[in-house]
Amino acid sequence: MRPTDLLRISSRQVLRQYRKNIGVIITIIMGTAGLIIMLTMGKSIEENISNDLEIIGNATRLRIIFKHISTTRHPIDKREFKLKTIDGIKAIRGVDQVSGTVVKNGYVKLTYKNNISHFQMLGVDESFWKVHGSSAQWGTLLSTKDLQQHRTVCVLGQRAAQEIFNNLDPTGKFITIDNTLFQVAGVLDTISMPDKARYIFLPATTARDRINSVTPVNKLYIRCHSWDDVEHVMAEIPAVVKTYQPDDAIEMFLPEEILARVKAISFGVKMVVKLALIATFVLGGIGIWNIMMMAVRSRTREIGLKKAIGAEDYDILFQFLTESLMLSISATLIGFLLGWMGVTFTASILQNQPPKDLFWLSTAIGFSFSLMLGIVAGLAPAIKASKMEVVTALRYE
C-alpha cells in the first residue's frame, strides 16, 4: 500500500469513528495538557508550595549563637558576629538571607496616651523579615534606610498592637519606648513567628543608640534557598566563623523535625501530582489498547474482506498502527493547545513567567510520550489483526 493511501484510509477511519474514541481522546488531551503544565510550571508550583510550607514551618531557617564558654579575651556578653563573618556566611552557596539581631535583656517600657505597658524588644536588620518570611499586617516593615539613618521608627507584634491600640491600625502613631519617641511604621503579621507576637521591633542601629542594656549582634538567623541546601550550609558555617573569629565557638539550631515533616508533605504533594500524570497516561494507553482491541474484534469481517481482496499482513498491521498513532497524535495536539493555555493561566496566577525553552521542551516530551503511547498501545491489536486468518475472519459473525 502506498503511504499516501495508508494515511488517507487511516485518517478517514479515525474521523468517521471519532464518536467511539471520544473518551480516550479526552483522556490523552488532559494527560498531555497536565504533563506540559507540570513540566513547565512544576518548579514554580513546587517553589510556591515550598514557600507556603516554609512560612508555616520555617524549615530552612538556621539559628546560630555563641557557645557559653567564657574566655578572658571575649567575655560571653561582649561577643559579637563580625561583619566579615556575616558576609562570609552570605557567600556560602545555598544561603539566601542572613540576619543579625540585638536584644534588650529584660523589657522596654512603652507609653501611649498615659498607658504604660512592658514588652520585649528586638533590634533587627532589613533581612530579618525575609529570613522569617514575614509580612506586615498594617503599614510597612523596617527598611534599609531606617537602619542606615538610625530612624526612630518601630514595628509592633500583633498582640502588642492589639493591647495598645485595641485592634485599630496604629500606623503613623507615636509611642514612647524607654523615654524615646518612636513612630509606628507598621504591625507585623506574626503567623510565621507566633512567639514574637508581643515584641517591639526597632532598627538594630537605633536600638543600640537609644535603648539601654542592648546586647551586641550575638545571634544570626540564616535562611537557605531550599531544603537540599540546609545540610551543606550547616557543614560550612563553622569553618567560615573559624576563619574570621578563631576564638569563638558557635552552636547551630535547626528545626529538624519540622524540616522532616515539611519534606514529607512536599514529597507527598509531588508524588500525588506525578502519580496522577502517570495514571492519566496509563489510562490513556489502556484506553487506546482497549479501543483498538475492540476495533479488531468488531472489524474482523472487514479485515477478512481486505485480505480476501489482496491486503497483506503488513497492510493491516500498518493501518491499525497508523490509526492508533493518529488517535494519540491528534489528541496530543489539542492537549498541547490546552497545555499552552494552562501554562499562561498558571503563570499569571503565580506571577512567574516560565522560560520559553522549558515550554518547548515539555511539549517535545509530551509529544514523544504520546507517540510512544500510540505505538505501544496500538501494536498488540495491530499484530493481532494482521495475523488473522482470512477464513476465520470471513466466517466471524
Added chain:
Amino acid sequence: MSRPNETEPLLRLKGISKSYQTTEEHVSVLQKIDLSVSTNEMVAIMGPSGSGKSTLLFILGLFLSPSAGEYIINGENVLKLTRSRQAEFRRKRIGFIFQGADMFEHSTVYENIEYPLIYAKSKPSSRAQRIHQVLEQVKLTHRMHHSSNKLSGGERQRVAIARAMVNQPAVILADEPTGQLDLDNSQQIMKYFRSIASTTDTAMIIVTHDQNIAKECDQALHIENGQLLSEK
C-alpha cells in the same frame, strides 16, 4: 452462451483433499477433487450444507491450504508460493464476491471499489477511470459517491461484482451471490456474470444452492460428503 475453452485450462485442481484432525475424530472434508476451468467458462458448485463446497472455494481463493493435491493456474502450482506471494497472486488474479455482498461500512461505493486498486498499488491517477468503467458495466455510475450503507441488496451485490472485476482478475469466485436476492435481482446478477465471462478473459466459479443459477453455467458440479459426484 459461450462454450468452455477446449485447449489448456486456466485453472486445474489435481487430487485436492482436505481433512481435519479433531480430538475425537478424523474429518475428511474434501476427497481427491479434480477440476478444470477454462477462460470465459462459468462453473457452478452445488451441494448441501456441510458438503465441502465453501472449503473448496476457500482453497481456490488460496485462503486454505489443502491436505494434499495440486492447484495449478496458468501452469504454476500456486500452493508452493509463500504467504506473501499468494496474497499478491490473489489481488492480481482472483476476484471475490461474498454471500452478503460484504461492503466496507461507512465508505462510499467509490471507496469500496478503490480498495483492491490500493492493495494492488495501482497509480492513483488511473483509478477513477477504472472505477468508472466497472461501475458502468454494472450500471451503477450514478451511485458512485453514495454511502454503501444506503444501497439496496441488489445494488450492493453489483458493487461487489464491480469490486471483484476492478483488477481484471483471471477468475472470479462467488459464494452464494444471489442467496439473499429476489428472483429479478438474481437474474440481473447472472446476466452480469455471463457478460463478464463472455466479454473479458475471466472464468467464474459460483457456489450456489439455486438450480436455475447452475443451469446458466457451463459446468455444474455437485459435491456431497467431500466428493465430486456429477458434472454437467
